[in-house]
Amino acid sequence: xxxxxxxxxxxxxxxxxxxxxxxxxxxxxxxxxxxxxxxxxxxxxxxxxxxxxxxxxxxxxxxxxxxxxxxxxxxxxxxxxxxxxxxxxxxxxxxxxxxxxxxxxxxxxxxxxxxxxxxxxxxxxxxxxxxxxxxxxxxxxxxxxxxxxxxxxxxxxxxxxxxxxxxxxxxxxxxxxxxxxxxxxxxxxxxxxxxxxxxxxxxxxxxxxxxxxxxxxxxxxxxxxxxxxxxxxxxxxxxxxxxxxxxxxxxxxxxxxxxxxxxxxxxxxxxxxxxxxxxxxxxxxxxxxxxxxxxxxxxxxxxxxxxxxxxxxxxxxxxxxxxxxxxxxxxxxxxxxxxxxxxxxxxxxxxxxxxxxxxxxxxxxxxxxxxxxxxxxxxxxxxxxxxxxxxxxxxxxxxxxxxxxxxxxxxxxxxxxxxxxxxxxxxxxxxxxxxxxxxxxxxxxxxxxxxxxxxxxxxxxxxxxxxxxxxxxxxxxx
Amino acid sequence: xxxxxxxxxxxxxxxxxxxxxxxxxxxxxxxxxxxxxxxxxxxxxxxxxxxxxxxxxxxxxxxxxxxxxxxxxxxxxxxxxxxxxxxxxxxxxxxxxxxxxxxxxxxxxxxxxxxxxxxxxxxxxxxxxxxxxxxxxxxxxxxxxxxxxxxxxxxxxxxxxxxxxxxxxxxxxxxxxxxxxxxxxxxxxxxxxxxxxxxxxxxxxxxxxxxxxxxxxxxxxxxxxxxxxxxxxxxxxxxxxxxxxxxxxxxxxxxxxxxxxxxxxxxxxxxxxxxxxxxxxxxxxxxxxxxxxxxxxxxxxxxxxxxxxxxxxxxxxxxxxxxxxxxxxxxxxxxxxxxxxxxxxxxxxxxxxxxxxxxxxxxxxxxxxxxxxxxxxxxxxxxxxxxxxxxxxxxxxxxxxxxxxxxxxxxxxxxxxxxxxxxxxxxxxxxxxxxxxxxxxxxxxxxx
Numbered sequence: 001x002x003x004x005x006x007x008x009x010x011x012x013x014x015x016x017x018x019x020x021x022x023x024x025x026x027x028x029x030x031x032x033x034x035x036x037x038x039x040x041x042x043x044x045x046x047x048x049x050x051x052x053x054x055x056x057x058x059x060x061x062x063x064x065x066x067x068x069x070x071x072x073x074x075x076x077x078x079x080x081x082x083x084x085x086x087x088x089x090x091x092x093x094x095x096x097x098x099x100x101x102x103x104x105x106x107x108x109x110x111x112x113x114x115x116x117x118x119x120x121x122x123x124x125x126x127x128x129x130x131x132x133x134x135x136x137x138x139x140x141x142x143x144x145x146x147x148x149x150x151x152x153x154x155x156x157x158x159x160x161x162x163x164x165x166x167x168x169x170x171x172x173x174x175x176x177x178x179x180x181x182x183x184x185x186x187x188x189x190x191x192x193x194x195x196x197x198x199x200x201x202x203x204x205x206x207x208x209x210x211x212x213x214x215x216x217x218x219x220x221x222x223x224x225x226x227x228x229x230x231x232x233x234x235x236x237x238x239x240x241x242x243x244x245x246x247x248x249x250x251x252x253x254x255x256x257x258x259x260x261x262x263x264x265x266x267x268x269x270x271x272x273x274x275x276x277x278x279x280x281x282x283x284x285x286x287x288x289x290x291x292x293x294x295x296x297x298x299x300x301x302x303x304x305x306x307x308x309x310x311x312x313x314x315x316x317x318x319x320x321x322x323x324x325x326x327x328x329x330x331x332x333x334x335x336x337x338x339x340x341x342x343x344x345x346x347x348x349x350x351x352x353x354x355x356x357x358x359x360x361x362x363x364x365x366x367x368x369x370x371x372x373x374x375x376x377x378x379x380x381x382x383x384x385x386x387x388x389x390x391x392x393x394x395x396x397x398x399x400x401x402x403x404x405x406x407x408x409x410x411x412x413x414x415x416x417x418x419x420x421x422x423x424x425x426x427x428x429x430x431x432x433x434x435x436x437x438x439x440x441x442x443x444x445x446x447x448x449x450x451x452x453x454x455x456x457x458x459x460x461x462x463x464x465x466x467x468x469x470x471x472x473x474x475x476x477x478x
Numbered sequence: 479x480x481x482x483x484x485x486x487x488x489x490x491x492x493x494x495x496x497x498x499x500x501x502x503x504x505x506x507x508x509x510x511x512x513x514x515x516x517x518x519x520x521x522x523x524x525x526x527x528x529x530x531x532x533x534x535x536x537x538x539x540x541x542x543x544x545x546x547x548x549x550x551x552x553x554x555x556x557x558x559x560x561x562x563x564x565x566x567x568x569x570x571x572x573x574x575x576x577x578x579x580x581x582x583x584x585x586x587x588x589x590x591x592x593x594x595x596x597x598x599x600x601x602x603x604x605x606x607x608x609x610x611x612x613x614x615x616x617x618x619x620x621x622x623x624x625x626x627x628x629x630x631x632x633x634x635x636x637x638x639x640x641x642x643x644x645x646x647x648x649x650x651x652x653x654x655x656x657x658x659x660x661x662x663x664x665x666x667x668x669x670x671x672x673x674x675x676x677x678x679x680x681x682x683x684x685x686x687x688x689x690x691x692x693x694x695x696x697x698x699x700x701x702x703x704x705x706x707x708x709x710x711x712x713x714x715x716x717x718x719x720x721x722x723x724x725x726x727x728x729x730x731x732x733x734x735x736x737x738x739x740x741x742x743x744x745x746x747x748x749x750x751x752x753x754x755x756x757x758x759x760x761x762x763x764x765x766x767x768x769x770x771x772x773x774x775x776x777x778x779x780x781x782x783x784x785x786x787x788x789x790x791x792x793x794x795x796x797x798x799x800x801x802x803x804x805x806x807x808x809x810x811x812x813x814x815x816x817x818x819x820x821x822x823x824x825x826x827x828x829x830x831x832x833x834x835x836x837x838x839x840x841x842x843x844x845x846x847x848x849x850x851x852x853x854x855x856x857x858x859x860x861x862x863x864x865x866x867x868x869x870x871x872x873x874x875x876x877x878x879x880x881x882x883x884x885x886x887x888x889x890x891x892x893x894x895x896x897x898x899x900x901x902x903x904x905x906x907x908x909x910x911x912x913x914x915x916x917x918x919x920x921x922x923x924x925x926x
Binding site: 001005006008009010013017018019020022023025026027028029030032033036037038041042043044045046048051052054055056058059060061062063064065066067070072075077078079080081083085086087089090091092093094095096097098099100101104105106107108110111118121122124133134135136137139140144147168169170172173174175176177178179182219220221222224225250251252253256257267271273274275276277278279280295315316317318319320321322323324325326327329333335336337338339340341342343344345346348349351352353355356359360371372374394395398403404409423424425426427453455458459460461462463464465467468469472473474475476 | 479480481482483484488489491492493495496497498501503504505506507508509512513514515516517518519520521522523524525528529531532533534535536537538539540541542543547549551552553555559561563565567568569570571572573574575576577579580581582583584585586588589590591592594595596598599600604605606608609611612613614615622642644645647648650651652654656657695722723724725726727730739746747748749750751752753764770771772773774775776777778779781782783784785787788789790792793794795796797798799800802803804805806807808809810811813817819820821822823824825826827828829830832833835836837839840858875876879884887906909910913
């Protein structure tokens, strides 16, 4: 990483300097619309070389999968294959307008259809819509689908969504956006949904349960069949948060386990790059009875012709056009290159890596719930006998050349460090990471200030987030 | 197996340290009845083979490179300078996570701060978030924000019928009927005067698109006063966003929230996504805003740095009380839009916008001369305009396609009164020769 400060692009600007080129205007000039023309536009004025250096230097202030290990729990920061990028930039697939006549986009529709079919097979569902643009968007779709299903049966009294206390924050937020109230269900000491608590909330006002499986402790829900039966018993539906699907590829299909609806994160499980915050892609899969309610349009096949169709009782469209199609190309490429055997090997190695790393980390940082984990695990990140907290450990890892794990989540574990190795990391990398954690535990006792004041090697030290929020500076003011 | 680094020796040693004898033992919590189904998927292929498969699919498409393209309607065929994909595809940008750890994310954070600043300048607004999924979802989130600004007391959303039809559909998906009333577009001919009359003390916001979906510049004089007089917010969909290189920004005429589709700023067409939801607002509403915000601050040594800020608005802190459920957004596309604005710069964006304007006006004038065709815009336009055609647009487009011309949008699909009306779009990518070819083709089709 470069540690040199980089000016803002505005600070590199000089009046009259330009980078762009355009062809000469080859039509007559029309008079500009009176009263509608703006006076000024304060954009930077830089040369092409300055521009290239600016963004290149900015890039060098980032950690990324391509440069360092990224053990971020529930984020599945696995390797993003380079062939995906080549695939997504094939001109015949990418330079296509979304409103072109269907006959001129048969290739794109075929790809969407094939991806829908593959996701159905992987998840055990009857229908998939690729439209949601991210995981939370897919969740929102899922909750709206559950709502539409109940309403289609004349059942309007269902108003509460049950959500385990280990859930991602998007689950309650998506439920609230759909107009429902949220009831939190506690976890038991083995990290499962507390069945008694669940049963006591099950009545005819339950829309459904939003269940992450494996959950955010990295544990497979041991009573999953009973949990699904319980919810179905009171007329509710089971929503699956697919953020952790990586552990289940070829191992178990949510549709077979009794889930009614689930969103996929193509940017986690299916190797589309995270892009520093997106774009993601959050297709939603559903069982037979929910298929008519999918958001659309979705791709369909009629004979040897592909078309777009709106499911008959669709909740409607969730965005313009068809979804983050560029991500579909990448995910499809990945699924085709892994095949069924490769996908199962992905889950097996993700789980192997997590259990191996858990065994290596446990002597230094106790594990929150000691069970065989799936693709990730949660450790307590404080160092006993010191005032070193999970945040300090996370920041000190930066100095060792590792991205910090997810920290302080899930909320039910104090000082949580949530660690997801993913299957693409080698044993050597995991060993080095475990060794770094052991060293930090040692440093915490020997030289706590070194850990408190970490990181020391990044472009900046810890930042004043309090002032940033109290006196927000959100734009360059010149 | 691609991307899996383990050797047989690695696996054996790892299993022994875990204390199990096989990988299968790790999956004992999975019900045996459903464990390890055989997935019916095609078997794995190599990189060479998948690329061949994709090239074959690409051949079943006609890309815009095969056509003279006159189709816009929410997705625009603009030129993408080479520097943008080259730099945005650097692994350090492409494969980074959301910048929750600011010390190792200063590149992404500063680039988004610059994006926010440039969009603020472009729209004339105070604060800009780090993006939504697309223009349509930005608009839906703006409506929710307007309701929240009224603390839920105002639950009527007034929408102009001249907003992109898919945006209005998305709004209705986001806000099912029992939560709010969405009205104003029942009469597809409703103008601003009609909408103003519908303002009342229930109204959370009025949403207009400018230039509107029919390509026309709205007469916004006095509009903000009327909206604010009723205690509501003015939300402007600033599509096509390139127009703001030339036209007055919505901040100048009193908008409270500005949303837009950011795709024209360097993102390419990509069959509809990934695109970019632009979202900007006045400063007084910043704590009601959805989405991520990057702010400037200092580190413990006093050096300037950037962080995600005002996070108590967001789902990972506030859960069901958050301003939105949004988490992952369109970060890389926002980065690219920032790059586009910086690269084109002050004079380049103006030049592109003017070029779109002049090409559209040349094309409109030439088409209007044709027998049977008439430009029917009732107001000035930017780069899209309405043409009344002698035959149904679908028929016309089929004939144009034969000539390798991708014709305009069939307005009659959404506006039944716009019989045989085509919405034609011009960008800097259309040469005069292409325009002349379109005019010739239209003339020859006239007798269909």
